[in-house]
Amino acid sequence: MDGYGPGSYGEHFADVYDDWYGDVSDVAATVTGVIELAAGGPILELGVGTGRLAIPLAAGGVDIVGVDASPAMLDRLRAKEGGSAVTLIEADMAEPPVAADHFALVFAAFNTFFNLTDDDAQRRCFANVARALRPAGRLVIEGFVPPSEGLSDGGVSVRTITTDRAVLSASQHDPATQMIRGQHIDISAAGIRMRPWVVRYRTPEQLDALASATGFSLEARLADWSGTPWSDGAENHISVYRLTGSAPADAPRGRGIGGNGQVG
Numbered sequence: 544m545d546g547y548g549p550g551s552y553g554e555h556f557a558d559v560y561d562d563w564y565g566d567v568s569d570v571a572a573t574v575t576g577v578i579e580l581a582a583g584g585p586i587l588e589l590g591v592g593t594g595r596l597a598i599p600l601a602a603g604g605v606d607i608v609g610v611d612a613s614p615a616m617l618d619r620l621r622a623k624e625g626g627s628a629v630t631l632i633e634a635d636m637a638e639p640p641v642a643a644d645h646f647a648l649v650f651a652a653f654n655t656f657f658n659l660t661d662d663d664a665q666r667r668c669f670a671n672v673a674r675a676l677r678p679a680g681r682l683v684i685e686g687f688v689p690p691s692e693g694l695s696d697g698g699v700s701v702r703t704i705t706t707d708r709a710v711l712s713a714s715q716h717d718p719a720t721q722m723i724r725g726q727h728i729d730i731s732a733a734g735i736r737m738r739p740w741v742v743r744y745r746t747p748e749q750l751d752a753l754a755s756a757t758g759f760s761l762e763a764r765l766a767d768w769s770g771t772p773w774s775d776g777a778e779n780h781i782s783v784y785r786l787t788g789s790a791p792a793d794a795p796r797g798r799g800i801g802g803n804g805q806v807g
């Protein structure tokens with residue numbers, strides 16, 4: 544999609560994100576699970592957004608850094624109660640400028656990893672996360688599982704209709720590249736607001752291959768944060784990867800922001 548870059552999603556969704564997606568997953572169960580996996584160490588959230596998860600994590604006493612490419616999303620986070628407890632970095636999550644060997648856990652929630660829309664960015668992200676993690680640190684990715692029969696080609700549907708507003712959702716799926724390009728078309732008396740989004744989805748097996756190429760092994764896979772075992776047919780997965788090898792030599796080194804450097 545022409546002109547669509549790392550900051551585009553957030554810039555087009557920041558004003559509605561909490562209303563539309565605030566309850567998209569179980570925040571309390573996620574926070575409990577993430578804290579358990581980090582075992583008291585510092586955490587990095589990729590695509591931290593408006594702080595839906597990072598703020599409750601910080602409230603739980605966790606040292607947390609959030610990276611996001613969208614100033615509008617980060618402004619929303621900062622404006623919230625408890626937002627100042629999260630260290631923020633405005634950057635592309637493919638190359639988060641963080642200290643090497645620092646974090647106990649890095650996570651990307653709710654399909655956020657698929658916001659990296661090309662192979663190279665996804666590979667760089669894994670490699671740079673490997674650098675940012677302490678030895679035996681964990682990378683957790685939460686994503687949808689593409690159905691075995693394949694996703695539909697796309698189409699147009701109605702997201703919401705009220706007396707003064709209609710939100711239509713249009714999408715186009717390319718199975719060859721595993722890309723979905725979409726628009727939420729937000730129509731009201733104020734005019735038409737286009738809200739574009741693009742995802743490059745991966746199967747769990749493809750994520751496993753990316754992980755093993757960058758020094759990770761799959762430690763666990765669950766269907767949700769309540770601990771439901773993952774099985775064929777599950778709609779979502781939470782994949783926990785453990786750093787067991789060394790990061791690839793070509794991964795760029797972080798610029799040194801650890802748990803206390805407020806940036807962006």
Ligand SMILES: C[S@@+](CC[C@H](N)C(=O)[O-])C[C@H]1O[C@@H](n2cnc3c(N)ncnc32)[C@H](O)[C@@H]1O
Nearest residue numbers: 549553590591592595611612613635636652658
């Ligand atoms: C679906 S939202 C998820 C926000 C938050 N993690 C949550 O669960 O509510 C995806 C977030 O990733 C950010 N994002 C998308 N592409 C990015 C990139 N390349 N680098 C950094 N952030 C990115 C967006 O700005 C947005 O805040």
